Amino acid sequence: MSALPKTSRNEGLAAAAGLLALVACLLLGLHAPRVVLLSYLFAWLFWLAPALGSVGLLMIHALTGGDWGVALRPALLAASRRLPLMALLLLPVLIGVAVVFPWAGQHAGADPAQRWWLDAPFFVARAAVLWLLWLWLAHGMRRRLDTPQAGRFAAGGLVIYALSISVAAVDWVVSLVPRWHSTAFGILLGTAQLLAAAALAVGISVAWREPAAAAWTSRRLNDLGSILMVLVLAWGYLAFMDYLTVWIADLPTETVWYLPRLKTPWRWLGAFLVVFHLALPFAVLLSRRAKQRAVWLAGVAWWLFAAQVGYAGWLVLPGLRTNALAWSDPLAWVGIGGLWWLGYGAQRRAALGASA
Amino acid sequence: MSVSCDRGWLARFDSAGALLQAVRELRDLGYTQLEAYTPYPVEGLAETLGPVRNRIPLLVLLGGLCGGFGTLFLEWYASVVDYPIDVGGRPDASWPAFIPAALEMTILFAALFGVTGLFVANGLPRLVHPLFAVPGFEAASRDGFFLWLRADDPRFDEGRAHADLARLAPLSIDEVVP
Numbered sequence: 001m002s003a004l005p006k007t008s009r010n011e012g013l014a015a016a017a018g019l020l021a022l023v024a025c026l027l028l029g030l031h032a033p034r035v036v037l038l039s040y041l042f043a044w045l046f047w048l049a050p051a052l053g054s055v056g057l058l059m060i061h062a063l064t065g066g067d068w069g070v071a072l073r074p075a076l077l078a079a080s081r082r083l084p085l086m087a088l089l090l091l092p093v094l095i096g097v098a099v100v101f102p103w104a105g106q107h108a109g110a111d112p113a114q115r116w117w118l119d120a121p122f123f124v125a126r127a128a129v130l131w132l133l134w135l136w137l138a139h140g141m142r143r144r145l146d147t148p149q150a151g152r153f154a155a156g157g158l159v160i161y162a163l164s165i166s167v168a169a170v171d172w173v174v175s176l177v178p179r180w181h182s183t184a185f186g187i188l189l190g191t192a193q194l195l196a197a198a199a200l201a202v203g204i205s206v207a208w209r210e211p212a213a214a215a216w217t218s219r220r221l222n223d224l225g226s227i228l229m230v231l232v233l234a235w236g237y238l239a240f241m242d243y244l245t246v247w248i249a250d251l252p253t254e255t256v257w258y259l260p261r262l263k264t265p266w267r268w269l270g271a272f273l274v275v276f277h278l279a280l281p282f283a284v285l286l287s288r289r290a291k292q293r294a295v296w297l298a299g300v301a302w303w304l305f306a307a308q309v310g311y312a313g314w315l316v317l318p319g320l321r322t323n324a325l326a327w328s329d330p331l332a333w334v335g336i337g338g339l340w341w342l343g344y345g346a347q348r349r350a351a352l353g354a355s356a
Numbered sequence: 357m358s359v360s361c362d363r364g365w366l367a368r369f370d371s372a373g374a375l376l377q378a379v380r381e382l383r384d385l386g387y388t389q390l391e392a393y394t395p396y397p398v399e400g401l402a403e404t405l406g407p408v409r410n411r412i413p414l415l416v417l418l419g420g421l422c423g424g425f426g427t428l429f430l431e432w433y434a435s436v437v438d439y440p441i442d443v444g445g446r447p448d449a450s451w452p453a454f455i456p457a458a459l460e461m462t463i464l465f466a467a468l469f470g471v472t473g474l475f476v477a478n479g480l481p482r483l484v485h486p487l488f489a490v491p492g493f494e495a496a497s498r499d500g501f502f503l504w505l506r507a508d509d510p511r512f513d514e515g516r517a518h519a520d521l522a523r524l525a526p527l528s529i530d531e532v533v534p
Contacts, residue, residue, distance in 0.1 A: 240455070247452045250444075 006346045018338020021331045028328050035321055036328040037096045043332035044093065045172065046196075046312035047340050048086050050305075053197025054079035055138045056161050056190065062141065062154035068223045071215070073145075074351035075201035078344050080138045087131045089336055093172070094124050102178050118175055126171060130164050137161065165190040173315050180257045182246075188238045189315075195231040196308045202228060203301035204348070206294050218292040225291030228301060229282065236278040260319025269314055277307040309333070361389070362486040362534045363507035365517055366493070367526035368500050372398045375501040378524040379404045382505065385520060389509035393487075393496040412473050419469025424462035428454055490530045504532065 007015075029036035054076040061069030069076075098104045103118040116122075137157045144150045166186025174185055202224050209216050246254040261270060281300050290296040317324070369375040372394060379390060383406060390405055392398075402408075431454040435441070440448045475481070487493055487504065496502050503526075505517055521529050 244452050244456070248446075248450075250446075 007343050008345050011341050011343065011345060014338040015342045016338070018335045018340075021335035021338065025328050025331050025335055028331070032326075032328075033096060033099045035323075035326045036332070037093065037100045038316060038320055039326055039328035039332040040336075041093055041100060041172065042312050042316040042329065043336045044086070044089055045316060046309060046333065047082070047089075047336045049193040049196035049308060049312070050079050050200045051082035051086050051197075051340075052134060052165075053190075053193035053195070054201065055083070055134065055141060056158070056194050057197050057201070058141050058145070059137075059154035059157045059161065060194075062145070062150040063158070066223070067215075067220055068227055071220055071224060072198070072201040072205050074348045075204045076197065077142060077351040078348035079197060079200060080142065081347050082340055082344075083135055083138050085339060085342075087135065089339070090127060090131070094127060097123060101175055103175060123171060126167060130168055133160055133164055162187065162190060165193070176316065176320060177257050179253050181253060182242060182257065184238055184242045184245075188235070188242060191231065191235045191238055192308065192311055195228075195235050196305060198227055198231055199301045199304035199308070203298050203305055206298040206301065209294070216294075221294060221297050222288065222291045225285050225297050225300070228297075228304065229285040232278060232281050232285065232304065236282070261314065264318065264324075266314075266318040266324065269310055269318075273307070273310055273314060277304070277311060281307075361506050361508040362532065364389075364509075364512070364532045365505045365521055366487065366490050366530045366532050367503045367505070367521045367524070368492065368495070368528045368530075369503065369524075369526050370501070372401075372501055374524075374526075375503060376401060376404060378503055378521075378526070381524060382503075382520065386511050387505060387509050387517075387520075389506035389512070391504040391506065393493075393500075393502040393504070395495075395497055395499060395501075398501075410477060412470060412477065415473040416466045416470040420462045420466035422469075423465025424458045426465075427458040427461040431457065486532050486534045490532060492528070492530075507532075 025036055025040065057069070057072065058076050058080065061073075093100065097120050101118075101123075103114070104120050104123070137160060140153055141150075141157060144153050169186040169189040173189065174180060174182065206221070206224065243258065246258055260266065281304055284290050284296065284300050290300070313329070317329075367378070369378060375392060375394065376398065379392060379401070382390060383404065388406060392401055392405060394401065432449055435450070436448045492500065493502065503521075505512070505521060507514075509517075511517075518529065
């Protein structure tokens with residue numbers, strides 16, 4: 001592990017394209033900083049999910065055990081090593097906090113009761129504490145894998161993860177909509193992160209498995225499919241329960257989040273998520289034959305990962321700009337995504353070699 | 357698999373490995389109607405006995421659909437047609453609020469249909485089976501590994517089946533008679 005992780009040619013190309021896209025974002029941002037920073041926040045949240053969710057899955061596996069975690073571990077470890085990069089890439093949001101977040105702008109109308117929490121220096125301090133915690137969790141979990149302390153560390157780590165993701169969700173998503181609050185939102189965002197991480201790890205581990213390896217039995221494929229199904233169901237359940245309680249209570253402080261999402265053409269994104277992020281993957285994963293066929297399983301996993309783009313957009317974009325979509329949306333996505341993969345393949349192979 | 361058959365030959369083997377080997381050889385000879393009885397689950401035995409095609413998954417799906425849509429209909433009928441009440445100005449047909457109950461009933465009915473189908477397809481409850489009359493069969497829950505070659509097998513011929521079994525060197529072969 002002392003040698004520097006090598007990067008493949010494709011990863012180098014992706015990173016170069018990513019850098020170009022980020023430069024383009026910066027140029028666009030000189031004209032319309034708010035539009036571009038929202039795109040950036042959307043893209044950053046999307047790519048954060050597989051990195052941070054992987055740490056969550058590693059901790060869950062340290063507690064529960066099982067063959068699924070052994071199968072996914074190399075991909076999860078490699079994804080968890082994206083965290084320092086993601087911490088660095090939060091900087092533009094922290095610098096532009098007064099541009100993106102309505103409570104920090106000139107026309108700040110934040111409730112006096114919320115003002116002590118929604119305060120720019122405190123916001124930056126919270127982000128720093130969250131990242132110190134997460135980097136420590138990721139590093140600690142990687143070091144303790146397969147040691148007797150792994151279980152205890154993971155138990156405490158999952159508690160920290162659940163609490164810290166709630167703080168992060170309130171800071172980076174909920175506070176975009178003034179006066180809105182939701183008690184289920186942190187755990188919902190955490191579940192979506194676990195789903196994104198599992199989908200990416202399953203997609204990569206199954207598509208690039210050693211075809212000759214005896215460990216890749218149909219039972220292992222079945223387990224991986226079941227994990228994906230559980231996460232799809234958990235995400236769907238939490239998202240629906242959040243909607244149901246808001247719908248039934250019908251209070252202004254809660255509906256303010258759903259109105260721009262359901263009373264505008266954004267509702268088609270909601271319909272897309274219900275059909276293609278919940279119903280269709282669930283129906284496919286219900287079939288044991290589909291789960292046990294590597295092509296189908298990898299296909300569903302990649303599909304779920306791609307559909308998370310829609311969910312990240314659903315979280316951030318509706319109702320905050322005059323135009324629904326901007327050129328900076330795909331640019332920011334490519335920009336962060338291109339850098340994300342740098343060194344991934346080599347780190348995954350190193351973890352594969354270590355576990356073999 | 358039909359449940360009506362209660363004839364055939366019952367062979368006893370002294371180990372799980374011998375039973376597995378016997379099943380494999382009989383499958384190679386073309387026999388399909390085989391049943392095995394062991395004191396503990398034997399890895400790979402179910403697959404070796406051959407693919408099982410049954411309609412339980414379809415029945416579970418039907419049960420789930422009946423429970424789910426039936427509950428949605430019941431909720432709609434109760435709150436729109438039979439006894440509409442204005443609850444804080446919400447619509448009578450509050451579809452989002454109907455979904456949780458419908459989901460629970462989907463699961464309940466899927467399970468009920470599946471379990472009921474399991475009993476019917478296996479001919480349960482059945483208190484007496486001809487196998488119980490075979491001497492020593494109670495060892496199936498202790499240390500006996502039994503293979504029942506059913507008489508409704510298309511390749512079954514009383515004399516030849518006995519010979520095929522005898523070649524596998526079982527501890528004993530008994531006739532199953534109703």
